[in-house]
Amino acid sequence: MLEIKKLTKTYNNNTIFRDLDLTVSDGEVLSIVGPSGIGKTTLIKILAGLETADAGKVTLNSEQLPVDGTRTDAKVGLIFQDFNLFPNYTVLDNIILAPINVNKIDKAAAKDQARSILDTLGMLNKAELYPFQLSGGQKQRAAIARALAMDPQILAYDEPTSGLDEASTKQVAEIVKTLKHRGVTQLIITHDQFFAEIVSDRVFDFSKEVAR
Amino acid sequence: MNYFLELLPSLLSGLKMTLGVFFFTIIGSIPLGIIVSLGMKSEYFTIRWLINGYIWIMRGTPLLLQLIFVYYGLGMMGISFPRFEAAIIAFIINYAAYLAEIFRGGLQSVPRGQYDAAKVLGFTKIQTFFKIVLPQVIKIVVPSFGNEVINLVKDTSLVYVIGLGDILRAGNIAASRDVTLIPYLLVGLIYLIMTAIVTVLLRRTEKRLNIWR
Numbered sequence: 001m002l003e004i005k006k007l008t009k010t011y012n013n014n015t016i017f018r019d020l021d022l023t024v025s026d027g028e029v030l031s032i033v034g035p036s037g038i039g040k041t042t043l044i045k046i047l048a049g050l051e052t053a054d055a056g057k058v059t060l061n062s063e064q065l066p067v068d069g070t071r072t073d074a075k076v077g078l079i080f081q082d083f084n085l086f087p088n089y090t091v092l093d094n095i096i097l098a099p100i101n102v103n104k105i106d107k108a109a110a111k112d113q114a115r116s117i118l119d120t121l122g123m124l125n126k127a128e129l130y131p132f133q134l135s136g137g138q139k140q141r142a143a144i145a146r147a148l149a150m151d152p153q154i155l156a157y158d159e160p161t162s163g164l165d166e167a168s169t170k171q172v173a174e175i176v177k178t179l180k181h182r183g184v185t186q187l188i189i190t191h192d193q194f195f196a197e198i199v200s201d202r203v204f205d206f207s208k209e210v211a212r
Numbered sequence: 213m214n215y216f217l218e219l220l221p222s223l224l225s226g227l228k229m230t231l232g233v234f235f236f237t238i239i240g241s242i243p244l245g246i247i248v249s250l251g252m253k254s255e256y257f258t259i260r261w262l263i264n265g266y267i268w269i270m271r272g273t274p275l276l277l278q279l280i281f282v283y284y285g286l287g288m289m290g291i292s293f294p295r296f297e298a299a300i301i302a303f304i305i306n307y308a309a310y311l312a313e314i315f316r317g318g319l320q321s322v323p324r325g326q327y328d329a330a331k332v333l334g335f336t337k338i339q340t341f342f343k344i345v346l347p348q349v350i351k352i353v354v355p356s357f358g359n360e361v362i363n364l365v366k367d368t369s370l371v372y373v374i375g376l377g378d379i380l381r382a383g384n385i386a387a388s389r390d391v392t393l394i395p396y397l398l399v400g401l402i403y404l405i406m407t408a409i410v411t412v413l414l415r416r417t418e419k420r421l422n423i424w425r
Contacts, residue, residue, distance in 0.1 A: 048332045049332070073334055077332070084323075084326060086344055088347045097333075097344075131424075132424065150334065
């Protein structure tokens with residue numbers, strides 16, 4: 001379970017959000033909606049350890065995560081809006097790089113695990129391609145596979161449907177559902193209210209529920 | 213042809229010197245250039261200031277002058293090196309400055325998102341640099357790096373100024389002794405062969421790196 005308590009973020013004396021409280025249960029799919037520039041992305045960047053918060057507490061499965069930028073773990077998987085795949089590695093190598101180097105998993109085992117994840121996401125036939133050879137939707141699935149390979153306790157998506165056509169958006173929705181069935185806790189940042197309603201168990205309206 | 217065979221031993225001994233300066237400079241200046249380029253991004257003002265001063269001096273004065281200074285100048289100040297070592301030191305610190313500028317450009321063109329993605333996956337800063345950033349930098353810098361390597365092939369001829377016998381000097385001696393331009397033609401030909409080899413190797417590297425974009 002992810003628990004956010006009284007989280008506050010200011011930037012150059014502007015309050016992005018204040019005293020934010022939010023809980024995501026295990027296996028839940030929660031969408032955070034609201035217009036762009038409101039601080040949704042900042043929130044998941046804090047959760048992933050890429051941004052610092054000024055005050056507040058983040059607890060993940062009863063372990064408190066520091067919000068001062070000192071995080072080095074991969075407990076929160078993040079799917080970036082522009083995916084940030086490593087262009088110099090194939091899809092398979094993008095996925096196994098962290099398990100091998102960070103978790104010190106044996107290469108053969110990492111490859112097996114990566115192939116099984118790619119299979120789940122319908123990407124097994126793209127394993128040996130480089131990111132530039134993939135479509136936007138395929139890049140996104142590669143990024144999801146890369147995050148899943150580190151076995152994160154929660155998977156966060158930053159605007160997963162931006163720049164995708166209707167068919168690809170449906171595919172993302174399918175992936176979210178598939179992962180939900182596998183018990184993956186998911187947090188989705190989106191300004192697409194319709195998508196949020198389809199895929200999530202609960203929708204959190206950032207603009208209404210967060211003090212600024 | 214006979215004349216050519218007559219010249220060959222002295223040219224080959226000069227070539228050995230030229231190649232020695234070339235390879236030691238490559239081996240020394242690449243790592244130093246990478247370290248300097250990382251130092252340029254240092255959060256400490258003093259380090260950045262020192263590095264900028266170093267680069268300014270290295271790029272702002274002729275390599276010929278730097279060779280003279282390292283061998284004769286430092287020698288007068290009591291820090292003396294043998295000729296060959298002095299040449300290698302001068303070449304390495306000079307080329308590292310140029311390479312550092314090239315690497316800096318390469319480092320700047322790796323997007324912020326690559327570092328973010330690596331951090332979220334739990335990579336350490338050192339892993340991020342060697343596994344993710346450096347391979348991308350290498351691909352970006354290969355063409356400009358190649359220019360510097362070809363310059364280096366020709367710049368090695370400057371070592372004559374501190375009395376080292378490179379291939380051009382060997383040609384020079386033969387030309388004045390025999391009053392003919394043929395040794396110079398041969399030397400020119402050998403430089404062309406060396407730069408051709410470097411060019412082919414660089415093209416191959418570029419091609420190999422082009423499997424990803």
